[in-house]
Amino acid sequence: MADNARAKRLADLIREVVAQKLQRGIKDPRLGSHVTITDTRVTGDLREATVFYTVYGDDEERAAAAAGLESAKGILRSEVGKAAGVKFTPTLAFVMDALPDTARNIEDLLDKARQSDAKVREASAGAAYAGEADPYRKPEEDEAAEGDETDDTAK
Numbered sequence: 001m002a003d004n005a006r007a008k009r010l011a012d013l014i015r016e017v018v019a020q021k022l023q024r025g026i027k028d029p030r031l032g033s034h035v036t037i038t039d040t041r042v043t044g045d046l047r048e049a050t051v052f053y054t055v056y057g058d059d060e061e062r063a064a065a066a067a068g069l070e071s072a073k074g075i076l077r078s079e080v081g082k083a084a085g086v087k088f089t090p091t092l093a094f095v096m097d098a099l100p101d102t103a104r105n106i107e108d109l110l111d112k113a114r115q116s117d118a119k120v121r122e123a124s125a126g127a128a129y130a131g132e133a134d135p136y137r138k139p140e141e142d143e144a145a146e147g148d149e150t151d152d153t154a155k
Helices: 003-026 059-071 073-084 099-123 139-154
Strands: 035-042 048-055 091-096
Touching: 003 035, 003 048, 003 073, 003 139, 035 059, 048 059, 059 091, 099 139
Parallel strands: 048 091
Antiparallel strands: 035 048
């Protein structure tokens, strides 16, 4: 098995080669400028590489980009083999990156939390405390209260 540093270097090389080839070398109209390679991971034995990508557009464009990447897989693998110079060129698997969808969901949740905080802030604007300003007992007050109780029993 290869060490992690070698797998990381190969993953970075694959990401650069695939992105560059998609931008300049492949003439498939399904793979326009809206496909972005976000990350690449290589297994420890350097046999398989997973390439994560995002597509900005609707579901039709995402499906078309996935089909385009599958059809260009052989060309991309041969380009990686030329650039890497390893004994076995890793097989490429393309996976849609869920990062934009996850980020959008997080932003929606944060907006809901901000709206909820604003409602709470508005409701508490004119409110007063339920008890005293300082709800904690102090030792001096306790001694004074005990002194009053002893005086009442002596009478």
